[in-house]
Amino acid sequence: MKSLYTVLTALVLLGLAGCATPSAPKASTLQGTAANVNKMAPQSTAVTLVAEGKNVTITFPSLQNNTGEGFAATPCQATFALVGSHENGLTKSVTHVYQGSFVANGNCALFTEQPSTTYTKTQVPRFAHLESAKEGWEMRISEDVAGKSLLIAGKVQ
Secondary structure, eight states, rough: OOHHHHHHHHHHHHHHHHHHHHOOOOSSSSEEEESSSSSSTTOOEEEEEOOOOOOEEOOOOOOOOOOGGGOOOOOOOOEEEEEEEEEEETOOEEEEEEEOOOOOOOHHHHTTTTOOOTOOOOOOOOOEEEEEEESSEEEESSTTTTTTTTTEEEOOO
């Protein structure tokens, strides 16, 4: 009876360990390049991701963005909150999906395909998908949570 209890306990612990949420990027800062796939294709630019807990801040440092007081220069960036994670059993890749919105005008609004703050205060949600790859992470920004309406694609590490 004791060995049966030990086996059942081991199976339960093994099952619970298999259901754990896939881990988010380990590095706190990831850098790479990304390209717009629609309006500004194939224009690419530098991208920096800073992971902090369940949030990731995505910055495009080279893009013009003037959303400050009197149209002062501001970073083209947004903080995205974790929506969920999943693992692809076939490819063994892990994908984390985040939701956020850019406050943008100028090149930043064009690249992220956001309404310009020059004309409206409306912020449109965007979804960032980080998928583990052999070398770093593949990053995609889309209009929908499933990633079907792709706007931006890139790689970071």
